[in-house]
Amino acid sequence: MSVVVNSAGKKRLVINLRHLNRFLWKQKFKYEDLRVAMSLFVKNDFLFSFDLKSGYHHIDIADVHEKYLGFCWDRQFYVFTVLPFGLATACYIFTKVVRPLVRYWRSRGLRILVYLDDGLCAVTGEQAAVQASQLVKSTIEKAGFVAHPKKSVWEPTQRLVWLGFC
Template identity: 50%
Template sequence: MAVPGVPEVPRITGRLRQRVGFWRSFASALVVTWILFGVPLTWIAGPPPSRFSANAPSALAEAEFVSEAVFGLVQSGAAEEWLTQPTVVSPLAVAYRDMGPDKPPKKRLIWNGRYVNSFIVVQKFKYESLAIVRDLLFWQGSLWSFDLTSGYHHVELHQDFHTYVAFSWQERFYVFKALPFGLAPAPYFFTKITNELAARWRRQGAGLVHYLDDFLFIQRPSGRPFAEEQTAVLRDVEDTVSTSVVKLIPKYRGGVYSDGMRFAYITSVNLC
């Protein structure tokens, strides 16, 4: 499905599997298995019965945007077209985010997996706490960060479950080959995998906290040279995912720290 005038999207899905040798050097056997074969879904009491759900009016009203978004999913490898109807076809919708005065709202394609999610066991887990930052801050230390674009789409879904994670658009059927935004256990799988990277960098002496695809590094002035740490971390990122889908230019975050109050914040001017 080509969309005239829309640039091609870098292929994301499958990149981790291509770099499985790198992951084997430090990751758990479970995570390596996920990378090789895709993450599995666990049913509460069996898979969901067949169901087709029509797309939301918001998707139909934004047909050009949705076509471009679907094209991007296919180009990146996160989704593929099927010639036959999948078992569960979930609806698409478009959400809008207010970007402030004098700016048009930002559109986002939404895959509504509410029906299939009701059949899935969702594992409980904890995100890293921002309290970690408090314990890592140092006077005259440096803060830098990067984030992974389309993070979920790096994690492949086991092929046995593709038929349950699907959608339709313009009389064509598509299945997700990677974790879609909206699949209930997606944060669990993604966090388990990125935790392995975070643990690797901590063993190398880095101070960091991460939430899903956002990584914030807090560097002590007496520690590893700033450029050396950045180079080592970003080399790992390049070995793991496509560099074209990672914001590889670290941003200085202008951290402000009060030693007496054990309080820190990132100045707003650097968040734009």
């Protein structure tokens, strides 16, 4: 087990699951990334973005599987009850859980992309972008996720930094 500190100074507990990971079925899948974003967006679009706060920790682990995600510390046995960092299939699982939201938004005509817990949407017209932003925000809340208030940009703009890209 280790602690990883990100660029903002936030600490994340990462459990060493290499022994378990060897036995997991690893499904190949593709992330939607900046290349996909560039194909979705048009000049002069209005953009908004969101970050799902503690995204992995919204995914519960079935009780019967918790024992496999445990560790001993000071003669006590602890288990993760939510999706932990360090599980080989965590990215796949999280992406598949969020996928129905993306399908729903796209069925509503939104040009939206979600990369793990970070979302980006482009809309033609400022008023339409405001409405789209409200729809996405309410859908996230109804789905039980929490958008990070400081990392999310709900007010549509024509210039936005997303995943470090402008």
